[in-house]
Amino acid sequence: MKVSEWKEMIAQAKLWAIEAGKEQLKRMDQPMDISSKTSDIDFVTEVDIWTENFLKERILDRYPDHALLTEESGVHSGKADYEWVIDPIDGTVNYARGLPAFCISIGIRYKGETVAGLIHAPKLGETYETIKGEGAWCNNEPIQVSTVYTLSKAVLGTGFPYDKATDSDNNVEHFSTMITQIGGIRRIGAAALDLAMVASGKLDGYWELKLKEWDVEAGILLVAEAGGQAEVFPEPKGLSVRAGNKEIFNILKDQIKR
Template sequence: MKEWQEMLALAKEWAQEAGDYLLERAEGPMDMESKTSAIDLVTEMDVWSETFLKDKIKSFYPDHHIRTEESEDEKGQSPYEWVIDPIDGTVNYARGLPFYCISIGIRYEGNTVIGLVHAPKLNETYEAIKGEGAFLNGKEITVSQTGQLHSAVIGTGFPYDKDRDKDNNLEYINKMIPQVGGIRRMGSAALDLCQVAAGRMDGYWELKLNDWDVEAGLLIVKEAGGQAVVQPEKKGLFILSANSLLFSTLQKIIDR
């Protein structure tokens, strides 16, 4: 759809501009505070990035819904809704680690139709329009063809309340470690999903996520030929994604 292509082009332009400024500011001092725990951070640049993107959206699409991490939802009359994480991987960004991104998903009548994940420090932009495939820096990507669990590299993460709630992913880590080739914990759900889409990782799971963490990445995985399940739970979303050869096997190990 031409309209979706135009919206993606604008989102890419805005994400690139925001990302360039994130890179510039990453070299200097930065205000930050904790939200729910010592490692659940928000920096002044999270707030700046969110405000910048919201202002851009409102200037072009004033009637669109906007859902973001750091502020209240903005309601509109349009069937379109933008779901934004202004910096996914804030701890990485604040510590100078390169694995962070801007994540923008766009829903139409409740269905995700556009996904964009821009990683400024990595110089990587992942994108997808529903039904048109997934791309990294303009080149089409597909999930891996790894079919044996002992050869697989699987990504995961830990919830911010891991010290207070026994449902902290350790049970599944202990089940998974003996069976897989390797486990990676990168610190950005959106980019983890993109690594599955690009065939760099063979699967990924995580607990207690929010829709802004995964909205764009899930579409990118699916458009790259992968499978994914999103399961709403009491404390956020459970996410599992993988190539089609491993998906059911991982589901059996992580039985929620």
């Protein structure tokens, strides 16, 4: 294991994410260029692009042989065994609308395995970090998944894909199945934050369809290191995700059939 290397990299990622987050907050209430990608509500802003470029420059300056997988520019190949998986703003719609639920998500892979992750939510003032085998933290305090094991008392998170109006595989059926059985449901609008909130016990479980690697890379490890369980599996239009404390996860696995 190369835990000392992973710790050094996540410490650097934290510094860079906090610096980028300050710039995001500075620009948040200013006029910005916003364009659509796959649908009218699949936004990208000039701040997404700025943040991604900022992080890429910092990473490649310090680790020039490392590979990158980023939301806006895709793959940057590298010779080393490390790959950084970056979502510069998860929750861009929230960010563009002035809502506080957005974050920077950075996952680090070593030989294809996720070994470290960071989720920084500047408006919420929360920074989540994790290293494989070393636990999970928020703002330097250890975190654990919840101990709510009864579905009728559980608060779950979910989301809906951008093509929900044109594809019947849009989570509506799953939502209808779950909503009458649970204590409450939350639609945060940022998958990385959903997973961070499962890891910290704010949510008891979470599921979503048609996500991308950069949405979940850091959060999946965060949940596992906080004592929970998470599952990601590829489907034709993206990744499906289930996560929670182990009891709620098993219920979701039984209820959310894929």
